Amino acid sequence: MRQQIVAGNWKMNNDLSQTESLISELKNIKKTSNAEVMVAPTFTNLLTAVKALKTVDIEVIAQNMHFAENGAYTGEISAAMLKSVGINTVILGHSERRAYFNETDDMLAKKVDAALANNMRVIFCFGEELADRKSGNHEHIVESQIKNALFHLDASAFKNIVLAYEPVWAIGTGETASPEQAQDMHAFIRKTLSNKYGNALANSVSILYGGSVKPNNAQEIFSKPDVDGGLIGGAALNATDFFAIVNAF
Ligand code: 13P
Numbered sequence: 001m002r003q004q005i006v007a008g009n010w011k012m013n014n015d016l017s018q019t020e021s022l023i024s025e026l027k028n029i030k031k032t033s034n035a036e037v038m039v040a041p042t043f044t045n046l047l048t049a050v051k052a053l054k055t056v057d058i059e060v061i062a063q064n065m066h067f068a069e070n071g072a073y074t075g076e077i078s079a080a081m082l083k084s085v086g087i088n089t090v091i092l093g094h095s096e097r098r099a100y101f102n103e104t105d106d107m108l109a110k111k112v113d114a115a116l117a118n119n120m121r122v123i124f125c126f127g128e129e130l131a132d133r134k135s136g137n138h139e140h141i142v143e144s145q146i147k148n149a150l151f152h153l154d155a156s157a158f159k160n161i162v163l164a165y166e167p168v169w170a171i172g173t174g175e176t177a178s179p180e181q182a183q184d185m186h187a188f189i190r191k192t193l194s195n196k197y198g199n200a201l202a203n204s205v206s207i208l209y210g211g212s213v214k215p216n217n218a219q220e221i222f223s224k225p226d227v228d229g230g231l232i233g234g235a236a237l238n239a240t241d242f243f244a245i246v247n248a249f
Pocket residue numbers: 009094166170171172173174210211212213231232233234235
């Protein structure tokens with residue numbers, strides 16, 4: 001049985017006091033599903049979140065990191081720095097990082113290596129843009145994003161990799177991929193993994209869907225056989241909505 005995961009990506013939202021209030025609301029809601037729950041506050045609030053969530057079953061994760069161990073990279077944060085404040089999982093390759101901060105597949109391959117070398121787990125994001133979907137090129141794009149950043153890894157590395165398919169046209173737009181579109185792509189991703197690493201590995205990797213997941217559509221999306229959870233943006237900023245999604249499993 002693959003691990004079900006619901007992760008909230010808070011993006012560049014919530015200052016320290018807003019982070020504290022959201023966390024105290026999250027702590028008051030009962031989890032009724034078996035999904036693993038994660039939240040990704042911004043860097044400045046990670047330590048506060050780690051301390052505040054120590055007693056509950058919600059993992060605090062980071063939204064990004066640099067690939068170097070340390071050095072002259074003004075404004076950047078390393079894996080070791082994240083580990084030192086209790087962070088063991090990092091989101092890499094989010095489409096907003098690719099689009100606004102020019103993150104390339106090569107850079108992401110290095111970031112993945114750095115995270116794994118520091119015994120961190122990676123939630124690796126990828127997804128096509130609307131033009132790719134319209135031209136029927138979406139599978140090709142997704143396949144190349146996965147191959148370029150991950151296929152240099154040994155099979156054993158995949159125990160620390162979670163995949164997150166986030167079609168760019170569905171992020172923050174209110175437009176969700178239909179449950180069938182999500183299922184078709186997740187099955188394609190699993191086949192891509194299977195072709196390289198074999199069926200057993202492909203069937204062991206959790207693949208999350210992200211893009212306008214809300215309380216009213218989560219259950220249908222999560223009911224698809226190859227969808228193992230969600231990476232949630234906007235709805236993760238509201239504790240009630242976020243847990244409605246967590247409890248949709
Ligand atoms: P929304 O849920 O706001 O569409 O964002 C999805 C996302 O980008 C999560 O990483």
